[in-house]
Amino acid sequence: MPYLNTPDQYGLVAKLLHWLIAALIIALLGIGWWMVDLSYYDPWYHDALSWHKSLGIILGLVVIFKLLWSLYDKPPAPQVSLNSFERGASGIAHSILRWEMLVIPITGFLVSASEGAAVDVFDWFSIPAFIQVNDGVRDIAINIHYYFAYGLLGLVVLHAAAAIKHQFIDKKGTLKRMF
Secondary structure, three states, X not given: OOOOOEOOEOOHHHHHHXXXXXXXXXXXXXXXXXXXXXXXXXXXXXXXXXXXXXXXXXXXXXXXXXXXXXXXXXXXXXOOOOOHHHHHHHHHHHHHHHHHHHHHHHHHHHHHHXXXXXXXXXXXXXXXXXXXXXXXXXXXXXHHHHHHHHHHHHHHHHHHHXXXXXXXXOOOOOHHHOO
């Protein structure tokens, strides 16, 4: 299997990045959803928050790498079997996904670093709080992080549903391009 994309198939690197990002998003949404119901004194609260921060930083770095990789290795053209509405909707959805996958880790970092402490990533490395934000900016970042995460959840469900529909109902072989 070639590691680069072809005109009608994703390469190994794009596939690995896609599924790594998907797994990280699912994990982060799950942990985030779970931890908002934990109190500060819950024994799991600090561990969940630490995992969420670490995975969020890793997601941000992987997304940046994926975006840079896609400049080098152009994605395949949209399937010709998709109608113009489907191609347009797909392009818009993918653009929004990219923005959300950048904005959510950035706002999470702003929230985490707002008190001046570095963000530790699984004891592998730390990212210093190189920017100080006041309470007002932190509160805005919290709201953006929260609402964008729910928007991301909805868009991920829509993305998966569209891929499944095109594969199994329309029989367009859409999932074969990413597996």
